[in-house]
Amino acid sequence: MKMTKKQSPIQNRRRFLAALLTFPLLLSSIAHGREKKFLAIPSIGADGFVIVNGWVMLKQDITGYKE
Amino acid sequence: MLIDLNNEKIREARYDVCVYGAGPAGITLARALAGKGKSVALIEGGSLNFSEESQSLYDGKSVGNIQDWNAVRNCRLRYFGGTSNHWTGRCGIFDPIDFENRDYYGLPGWPIRRDEVLSYLSKALEIVDIPTNALPFVHPPLESNRFRLSAKALSLPPTRFSEKYLNEIKSSSKIHAYINANLVNLNLRENGGSLAGTEVRNFRGGSFVFVAGQHVLALGGIENARILLNADKQQKSGIGNHSGMVGRCFMEHFNVAYGRFVTENQQAMGSVLELNPTAALMKEHGIGNGVLAFNTNSEAVMYGRLKVLKKAVRDTICKSESATDISRKFTNFDCPGDGVISSMIEQSPNLDSRVLLDSERDKFGLRRIKLDWRMSDADRKTIRVLGIEAAKETARMRYARIQLNDFILDDTKEITAVGPHCHQMGTTRMSVDPRFGVVNPNSKVHGISNLYIAGSSVFPTGGGINPTLTIVMLALRLGGHIGSL
Numbered sequence: 001m002k003m004t005k006k007q008s009p010i011q012n013r014r015r016f017l018a019a020l021l022t023f024p025l026l027l028s029s030i031a032h033g034r035e036k037k038f039l040a041i042p043s044i045g046a047d048g049f050v051i052v053n054g055w056v057m058l059k060q061d062i063t064g065y066k067e
Numbered sequence: 068m069l070i071d072l073n074n075e076k077i078r079e080a081r082y083d084v085c086v087y088g089a090g091p092a093g094i095t096l097a098r099a100l101a102g103k104g105k106s107v108a109l110i111e112g113g114s115l116n117f118s119e120e121s122q123s124l125y126d127g128k129s130v131g132n133i134q135d136w137n138a139v140r141n142c143r144l145r146y147f148g149g150t151s152n153h154w155t156g157r158c159g160i161f162d163p164i165d166f167e168n169r170d171y172y173g174l175p176g177w178p179i180r181r182d183e184v185l186s187y188l189s190k191a192l193e194i195v196d197i198p199t200n201a202l203p204f205v206h207p208p209l210e211s212n213r214f215r216l217s218a219k220a221l222s223l224p225p226t227r228f229s230e231k232y233l234n235e236i237k238s239s240s241k242i243h244a245y246i247n248a249n250l251v252n253l254n255l256r257e258n259g260g261s262l263a264g265t266e267v268r269n270f271r272g273g274s275f276v277f278v279a280g281q282h283v284l285a286l287g288g289i290e291n292a293r294i295l296l297n298a299d300k301q302q303k304s305g306i307g308n309h310s311g312m313v314g315r316c317f318m319e320h321f322n323v324a325y326g327r328f329v330t331e332n333q334q335a336m337g338s339v340l341e342l343n344p345t346a347a348l349m350k351e352h353g354i355g356n357g358v359l360a361f362n363t364n365s366e367a368v369m370y371g372r373l374k375v376l377k378k379a380v381r382d383t384i385c386k387s388e389s390a391t392d393i394s395r396k397f398t399n400f401d402c403p404g405d406g407v408i409s410s411m412i413e414q415s416p417n418l419d420s421r422v423l424l425d426s427e428r429d430k431f432g433l434r435r436i437k438l439d440w441r442m443s444d445a446d447r448k449t450i451r452v453l454g455i456e457a458a459k460e461t462a463r464m465r466y467a468r469i470q471l472n473d474f475i476l477d478d479t480k481e482i483t484a485v486g487p488h489c490h491q492m493g494t495t496r497m498s499v500d501p502r503f504g505v506v507n508p509n510s511k512v513h514g515i516s517n518l519y520i521a522g523s524s525v526f527p528t529g530g531g532i533n534p535t536l537t538i539v540m541l542a543l544r545l546g547g548h549i550g551s552l
Contacts, residue, residue, distance in 0.1 A: 018383045022390045049459050054326065054470040056458035061468075 069237045071114070072248040072269040078276065082108040082243070084549060085265065085279040087250045087294075090149020091535055092522040092542045093285035094228045094236070095194060099546025101241035108277060109242055110267060112249040112286075113146030115229065120270060121145045124249070124429050125290075127436030131420065135487055138319065139438050142489035143287055147246055148229025150287070150489070151535075156225030158195060159218065159532030160185065160204050162356060164346040169528075171353035171445070174316070174416045177527050178499045178508045187540040194539055195222040196231075206343075213348045213460050217341035217358050219532065248275070250286070251431045253298040253306050253518070261516040268431055281549050285521040285542070288491025289317075289436060292422045292524060295495070295505075295512075297433045307495070307512040310502045314422035316493040317440060318414040318529045320357075324484035325408035325454045325475060328361055328467040329395070333404050335466045336363055342457055343531055352456075354449040355413035356531030359457045361467060363406040408469065411488055412453065413531050415445040422494050442482065450482060451475050490534050492523040510545050521545055 048059055084100050086093045089111035097109040113121035127139045144152045166181040189199045197220045207216040236244045245267070252266040264278040284291045292314040296305040307313055330336045340361040349356060371377070384390045385402035414420070420441040424434035455476070458469035474480040498504025501513040506525050512518040521542050523534045530537075 014379070014383050017380050018387065018390060021380055021384060022387075022393065047459075049462065051471075051476060054473065054476065056455065056462055056469050056471060058462050061462070 068243050070243055070245050072245050073271050080108060081278045082106045083279060084281045085110060085277045086283045086285055088285035088287065089147045090285065090287065091151050091228050092538050094232050095539050095542035096283060096285060096521050096546050097242050099543055100550055101239055103550030105550060107242045109244040110248045110250060111147050111246050114246045115147045117146055127438060128425055129438045131440035133440045133442055133485060138440060138487040139436055142487060148227055151228040154225050154535060156222035157533040158197060158220050158222055158536040161530040161532060161537060164349060165356060165528060165530040172415050175498055175503050178497055184540050187543040190543055191536055191539040195226045197222055210464065211460055213345055213456055214342040215345055217343050249431055250294060251433060255301045262518050281517045281519060283519040283521055287522060288494060288524045289422050291520055291522060292494035293436055296424050307505050307515060309514055312505050314494050315418050316416040316496050317420045317422050318416060318493040320488040320490045320529060321412040321414060321450060322486045322488050323410045323412055323450050325410055326469060326471040327407050328405060328469045330363060330404040330467050332466045336361060338363055344453060348456060352452045354452050355415055357410060357412035357453050358531055359453060360409045361406060362409060363404050364401055412450055413529050415443060416493055416528060417441060417443045447482060451478060492526040492529045492534060495520050495524040496527045497525045509548050519545060
C-alpha cells in the first residue's frame with residue numbers, strides 16, 4: 001500500500017483554493033493565448049520593446065513573440 | 068505685534084514696507100525685512116484660524132479643459148500661515164535645466180541664475196526645519212542615462228509657518244501683523260508710476276489706508292493676479308497689465324495617474340521609487356520635467372464579508388509565480404510589492420492657460436476668479452513621453468513591469484485621469500522684457516516703482532519639484548533687495 005505524508009488541514013485548504021482558482025484560469029489562458037495578438041508600437045518595437053495590453057516589455061520577455 | 072483689524076478704528080497706517088498675505092512667502096519676507104531694520108505691516112485677509120467667511124472669498128469658477136474645483140478653492144487656505152497650514156512638507160530644488168531657456172516652450176525662461184537663488188538655500192532649509200548638513204538634494208546613483216532617482220527632502224512634520232513664527236512676530240517691534248485685513252484696491256499716484264497706498268477692509272465694513280515706501284503682494288499664485296486685474300479703476304486692464312500678461316501662463320503640476328506596475332526587483336523599488344528625467348532626455352524629446360512615483364503596496368487589503376477568503380486566495384496565488392502571471396491576464400491582480408504610478412509633471416508656460424475675472428463679485432466688490440486652466444499639446448507630449456520612457460527604462464533595468472493607461476499610449480484619447488498638485492504658478496511671471504512678463508528680475512512690477520510680488524506667481528517655469536523651498540528662497544532674495552533700498 002502506498003504511503004503518503006499526512007498534510008495539515010490548512011495546507012490542504014490552500015492547495016484546494018489554489019487549484020480551484022488556477023485550473024479554470026489556466027484553461028481560459030490557453031484558449032485566450034491562441035488568439036492573442038501582440039501590439040507593437042513602431043517607436044517602441046524599433047528599440048526592443050513591445051506593448052501587450054498596455055504592458056511595456058522587452059521583446060525577449062514575451063514568450064511566443066514574433067516580428 | 069498682532070492687530071485684529073476687526074477691532075481697530077485707525078484709518079491710516081504708514082510703514083517702510085507693506086506685505087500682503089501671511090503665507091510662507093509673506094512671513095519669510097516680513098521677517099527678512101524686519102531683520103534689515105524695516106518697519107513692516109504684514110497684512111492677512113483671514114484670521115488666525117480657518118473660517119468659511121474668509122475662505123469663501125476664494126470661490127470662483129473653473130472653465131478650462133481641466134476643470135477642477137479644487138484648483139480654485141480647496142488648494143488654498145485663506146488664514147494666517149496660508150497654504151503652509153496643509154502642505155505636506157516636500158522640498159526640492161530646481162534642476163539646472165529648469166533655469167535654462169528652452170526654445171520649445173516659446174517664452175523666455177528664468178531671467179536669474181540658479182546659483183543666485185541657491186545662495187539662499189541654507190537659510191531657507193533652516194526656515195522649513197530641514198537639517199542643512201544632510202545634503203538632501205544629491206541624486207542617488209541610478210544606472211540610467213534617461214532617468215535619475217528623485218532628490219528631495221521632507222520638512223517633517225511640515226513646518227506650519229503660523230505655529231512656528233506667530234509668537235516671534237507678535238513680540239517683534241518691527242512687524243505689525245494685521246489679521247482680518249483684506250486688500251481690496253491698489254491706488255496709483257497721478258502719474259501712474261507708483262502706488263500712493265492701498266485700501267484694506269475688515270469684515271465689519273471698516274476701510275483703512277496703508278501707505279508705505281514699498282508694497283509687496285504675497286497673496287498666492289492665483290490671488291496676486293486677481294488683485295492686479297481687479298485694480299482697474301485707474302488703469303483699465305489692471306495694474307501691471309501693460310502687455311496683457313497678468314493672469315496668463317497659469318501653471319500647475321499635473322498629477323497624472325499613469326497606470327500600474329508589478330515589481331521585479333523588490334529591493335530597488337523599495338516602498339516608493341521616484342524617477343526624474345535627465346536633461347538629455349528632456350532635450351532629446353523637447354519635453355518638460357517631472358516626477359514619476361512608483362508607490363508599492365505593502366499588503367493586499369480585502370473588504371466585504373468574504374474578506375478572509377479573498378485574502379487567503381490572493382495570498383496563495385501570490386506565492387506562485389505562474390498562478391500570479393495567469394491571474395494578471397484576467398484581472399488587475401496585485402501582490403504585495405506591486406502598485407500604482409502617480410506623478411508630478413511640469414506644465415509648459417501657456418498664454419491660454421490663465422486666471423480671468425468672472426462677472427460675479429465677492430462681498431468686497433472684487434470680481435471672482437474664472438480659472439481657465441489648460442493642458443496644451445506640449446503638455447500632452449511631456450506626459451506621454453515620460454510615461455513611455457519610464458516604462459521602457461524600468462523594464463530594461465528589470466525593476467518593474469509597467470502597464471500604462473490607454474490614454475498614455477493612444478494619443479487620440481484625451482488624458483482624463485489628471486488633477487492638480489496645488490502648486491499654482493506663473494500668473495505674474497518674471498521676465499527682463501516687459502512684453503513677456505509682469506515683474507522684472509527683482510520681482511518689481513514693470514512700470515510701477517514701488518510694487519513687488521513674492522511667491523510662485525513669479526515663476527516663469529515650474530520645474531519638476533515642489534515649489535515651496537524656491538518660494539522661500541526667492542522671498543529671502545527679495546527681502547535682501549528691498550532691505551537695501
